[in-house]
Amino acid sequence: MVLSVFSDEHFMKEALKEANKAFDKDEVPVGVVVVANKRVIARAHNLTEALNDVTAHAEMQAITSAADFIGGKYLKGCTVYVTLEPCVMCAGALFWSQADRVVYGASDDKRGFSTVGNLLHPKTKVTAGVMADDCAELLKMFFQKKRK
Numbered sequence: 001m002v003l004s005v006f007s008d009e010h011f012m013k014e015a016l017k018e019a020n021k022a023f024d025k026d027e028v029p030v031g032v033v034v035v036a037n038k039r040v041i042a043r044a045h046n047l048t049e050a051l052n053d054v055t056a057h058a059e060m061q062a063i064t065s066a067a068d069f070i071g072g073k074y075l076k077g078c079t080v081y082v083t084l085e086p087c088v089m090c091a092g093a094l095f096w097s098q099a100d101r102v103v104y105g106a107s108d109d110k111r112g113f114s115t116v117g118n119l120l121h122p123k124t125k126v127t128a129g130v131m132a133d134d135c136a137e138l139l140k141m142f143f144q145k146k147r148k
Contacts, residue, residue: 005038006038008081008103008127008130011035011040011103012083012103012130012131012134014033015031015033015083016131016138018043018045018058018083019045019058020138021045022045022058023141023142025045025050026049027046027050029139029142030046030057030059030082030083031043031045032045032062032080032081032082032083033062033080034065034075034078034099035079036066036075036077041078042063042066043062043065044058045061046058047061055089057086057087057090058083059080059082060089060090060093062082063075063093066097073096073097075097075100076098077100078099078100079099079101079102079103080094080101080103082102082104082105083104083138084108084112084139085104085108085114085128086104086113088113088116090113091113091120092119095119095120096121098121098124099124100124100125101125101127102124102125103126103127104126104127104128104130105129105130105131105132105134106135107128107129114128
């Protein structure tokens with residue numbers, strides 16, 4: 001089976017590359033890419049430890065970077081690929097960004113936005129579970145390493 005260059009799996013692999021960067025920096029391994037017109041316009045990963053900032057989640061970094069690239073605050077026409085279901089804070093930021101679509105890998109049963117209902121913009125489409133096992137495995141490895 002050949003994947004389309006522009007498939008959800010292709011872009012989730014790019015987000016996983018960012019998550020691996022976070023892993024290597026001893027950050028919770030969450031990665032994001034923002035795509036517009038089949039092109040990655042922003043990449044980010046968690047920086048909460050490096051910046052000593054609880055708001056420095058991958059999504060927040062990516063939204064800022066994408067908005068800067070676009071030259072405006074709205075991510076209309078964009079898809080946000082994130083390796084872990086966004087938390088409530090990030091879902092709120094995604095709401096305000098008005099991204100067309102959010103695609104995430106692993107679900108977060110404790111802190112994911114879906115635990116409190118859909119907090120995204122009503123026009124934002126959500127696709128869950130893309131490469132969920134790969135995304136979850138990286139998180140499991142990280143927390144197992146932390147517990148040792």
